[in-house]
Amino acid sequence: MIKPLLQLQKRTMALAGMVMAVYLIFHMLTNLTFFTETSFSAFYYWYNDGVARWLVLFTMIMAIAIHVKAAVRIRKVNAKARVTDYTKHDKFKIPALMVTASIVFLLTFIVVHIFQTLLFDATDTFNELTLLFKSIWMVLFYLAGLFVLMMHLQHSLANVLQTLGKTSITYHSLVWAGTLLLMGGFASIPLYIYFVMP
Numbered sequence: 001m002i003k004p005l006l007q008l009q010k011r012t013m014a015l016a017g018m019v020m021a022v023y024l025i026f027h028m029l030t031n032l033t034f035f036t037e038t039s040f041s042a043f044y045y046w047y048n049d050g051v052a053r054w055l056v057l058f059t060m061i062m063a064i065a066i067h068v069k070a071a072v073r074i075r076k077v078n079a080k081a082r083v084t085d086y087t088k089h090d091k092f093k094i095p096a097l098m099v100t101a102s103i104v105f106l107l108t109f110i111v112v113h114i115f116q117t118l119l120f121d122a123t124d125t126f127n128e129l130t131l132l133f134k135s136i137w138m139v140l141f142y143l144a145g146l147f148v149l150m151m152h153l154q155h156s157l158a159n160v161l162q163t164l165g166k167t168s169i170t171y172h173s174l175v176w177a178g179t180l181l182l183m184g185g186f187a188s189i190p191l192y193i194y195f196v197m198p
């Protein structure tokens with residue numbers, strides 16, 4: 001009884017995760033146009049002009065909610081199934097409290113980020129972003145959020161690979177390269193604004 005339910009929750013969680021991963025790639029690539037102000041402003045002008053932004057925002061909120069709900073259910077089912085704790089743990093095992101704290105921080109980061117961007121003047125996203133990252137605290141907050149997101153992606157994708165039976169070093173290296181590229185792309189924007197822009 002527990003197994004099919006667990007499978008369904010895992011599939012739902014992976015599907016919602018995939019939707020978010022596709023958005024993240026799209027979001028990072030469009031944000032990279034920041035390095036040519038005219039393309040960035042033209043894109044966000046178009047994006048904020050119609051329904052695209054609201055459709056994307058709605059899809060993302062739904063995907064996050066479904067992903068988190070499935071994760072909570074899986075945790076509950078696993079906790080029920082494992083009445084006694086393992087006697088021996090992996091030496092790289094991260095304490096459960098730290099895992100929970102990092103997930104809470106990640107969700108806080110996403111919610112804060114969505115609110116901040118909703119408060120932006122939609123006709124001047126370029127200057128709004130520049131102003132945001134003139135603060136070292138915001139740069140540090142974003143770098144911390146990106147770091148936790150990278151670890152989360154790395155860990156989840158490694159689990160997906162394991163489920164698919166792909167355990168070779170090549171696949172794991174590809175996951176590391178992909179997540180590093182994604183996070184590096186995002187991080188380049190606050191770092192460039194704070195350290196390079198006049």
Ligand code: HEM
Pocket residue numbers: 027031044047048053056057060110113114117120122125129142146149186187189190
């Ligand atoms: C330094 C990294 C990031 C920068 C510079 C950035 C920039 C932006 C900007 C400019 C907007 C507003 C778009 C608009 O005016 O329409 C936005 C919205 C948004 N961002 Fe980010 N973002 C970053 C990282 C992230 C990350 C890591 C996530 C997800 C985990 C994320 C999720 C979202 C969502 C859900 C929205 C609202 C939907 C949308 O407008 O596309 N962002 N971001």
